[in-house]
Amino acid sequence: MTSHDRDLRERTDQLQEAVDLAGVRLDPAVATPVRQAIAGVRERLSLGVDHTVVALAGGTGSGKSSLFNRLSRLDFADVGIKRPTTAQITACSWSTRSGRLLDWLEVIPERRIARGDELDAADEQALAGLILLDLPDHDSIEAAHRAVVDRVLPFVDLLIWVVDPQKYADDSLHSDYLRQSVGYEASMVVAVNQIDTVPTGQRENLVADMESLLRDDGLDGVHVATVSAATGEGISHLVDVLEEAVARRSVAAGRVAGELDSAAALLLSQTPEEAPWSVEDAVTSECDALADAVGLEPVAAQVSSGVMNGYGRPRFDTPQLDAVALSRSRWLSRSGKSLRSGWRTALNDEVSATPVVAERLVEGLERVDLDTRGPRSAGGVRVAWMTSLALAVVAGVLAALGALGVVSFDTSLVTTLGAVAVVLLVVGLVLVVVGAVVRRRLARRRRDEVLAAGRSVVEAVVQRSFVEPTQAVLGEYRRVRLLAEAAREAERLAPVTGALRLPTASEIAARSTGSGSSPAETGEHH
Structure with missing residues (x-):
């Protein structure tokens, strides 16, 4: 097999793989002539180019x-x-x-x-x-x-x-x-x-x-x-x-190469380079939209409020289908804006349908923990500050009664009871503040956890429903382009003019045995 044969067969195989990979996503008006060209080239190559x-x-x-x-x-x-x-x-x-x-x-x-x-x-x-x-x-x-x-x-x-x-x-x-x-x-x-x-x-x-x-x-x-x-x-x-x-001799191969080149160019005309777009930006945008559609922020706020108040039963609403559909439509518009109709149809078929996306959101969000319970120490702290305040009240009343002479206490005891009342009051108030701070921090942490877990669910759904199928389709699209580009002629032959005669095989063989003839003497032209 000559180098011309090998190169042309490889290019033909690449073009065949491109057409097969594109499949029904190619316009029949393109696929048919390309397949015909491949068949004709294969048949012509089977006859040799001698x-x-x-x-x-x-x-x-x-x-x-x-x-x-x-x-x-x-x-x-x-x-x-x-x-x-x-x-x-x-x-x-x-x-x-x-x-x-x-x-x-x-x-x-x-x-x-x-x-x-x-x-x-x-x-x-x-x-x-x-x-x-x-x-x-x-x-x-x-x-x-x-x-x-x-x-x-x-x-x-x-x-x-x-x-x-x-x-x-x-x-x-x-x-x-x-x-x-x-x-x-x-x-x-x-x-x-x-x-x-x-x-x-x-x-x-x-x-x-x-x-x-x-x-x-x-x-x-x-x-x-x-x-x-x-x-x-x-x-x-x-x-x-x-x-x-x-x-x-390469005219024979040149004609076949030209046929492959035209077929590859026709295929490339149906698979133009993609318009630049940022997958990361698109993911961020649609995650924000879908998070709004399921009410992630309000639910996280309800969890925080429940922790602070000690009661509440927050839950995620059923995703708004219109919002999910709009998000899906935006995604398709971004990712498919350079594609011809067949590829856009394939992309639309591969990207998950709106009800499927909504169902995945519901299933994922059901696993998000919406815990509104207070701190574990809340009960002990509550008993402690209530006890402190109660004892402060008792000590304060006794000190007041002693100071008014209602009860006969030594002056030192009255002073002690007063001091104890103040200390217990301060301890109780401190315990109240500490309890509030702990509860507030817990409420904030629970809110952040819900937001993070919910966002994680939404991102996973976007990846599975939008990103992965899009990457699969666009990956095949790019592969088709690469194969079609590889099938194109790397270097075009100069037109035949009859002005120069290229050396024949026998002349080349004679020169290679040491005749010493120069290209100019044999009429060789590159």
Whole structure:
């Protein structure tokens, strides 16, 4: 297997994996042509790339068949009045091993001729492996003719559009074919036939106009050649183009690469880069919204109040479905704003439904402890301060009675009772304050615990219901993009112009054995 084969097969596998992974989330208008391209590439690769398939395509009256006869040095293709009578492809092969490929191209045996046994000129060795096709007219009134053209064009390695000086700007050619061929510039040549009918002074203008039209079609750098099948003018240059295509061999791989590149570009057009958005910010936003929907703050406040007052039965309300639905909608809008409809639908299907989210919130919040009990020491402190205050009252009353002479107490005892009353009063008040502080701190801590536990529940529900399914879908989306990008052509081939001839395999082998020839001497071009 050549490096070209290996690279193209790997790229094909990557594109196949991307399409399979995307599945029904791809628009059928995209998935169908991409799958067709993959199937065509696999079939073409199965035939190998040791042949270079060149097709002459053009409209009625362009002289395409006459040019075919000139290039093949045979009078084989139908010309003139006989052209509209057949929708068959005519093929000339400079190979004796092209039968399987011609079968695949559906060229019937009666329309084939092989020059492999008739290499009557040494210079034709440079065309070994070439298969030259003469396609039916793309603008024929017979629908079957155009169907043949449309079927074959995606699978040729080098396409030569043959146009005539009168109809080279024909809209059907440009709108139906040329504008659909962006990305295949390296595998395309335009041959302006019947150049002998154009005054010499007007030929450069004609070529410039054709090049301008091609640029308008989005095709930059396509080589435009001028020929005359009638007089033979420019034929040698077109043969040079064919020889360059055959010599570099990579035209065959280049056409397949172009097909993969276009299919990958089409796939990428349906999987644009995601618009930047912050998952963390989105999670925070929706957690806040869902916490409000379940009344987390009010319930925590009720727990705090219950601890302070010693009573209360706080509970979480059933989540507000409208608020949950709004939160879900906001999430989908954020995470899916760059996605095409199929992927947005998939995201909507994967992100949990509103009732499911609400149910998970209820289940999670049921496990949150809403404890309104006071401090464990509350009973002992209460008894202590009440006892202190009671004893303070008793001691104070006795001291007052003694001081008023109602009861006969020594002065020292009255003083002692008064002091004890004050001390007990202070102790009781201190115990009251301490108890209040302890209860307040506990109430605050319980409130914070409810808020933390409730927030944890809400965050877990958001992660499970929103984040995880979104990450799964977007992960596959990014994988599709990476595979499609990997399937694209890393380096585009230069258009075939016939200006330079690349070294043949035999020349490369000779140089590698130590002939010492330089690239310039062999015409090598990178």
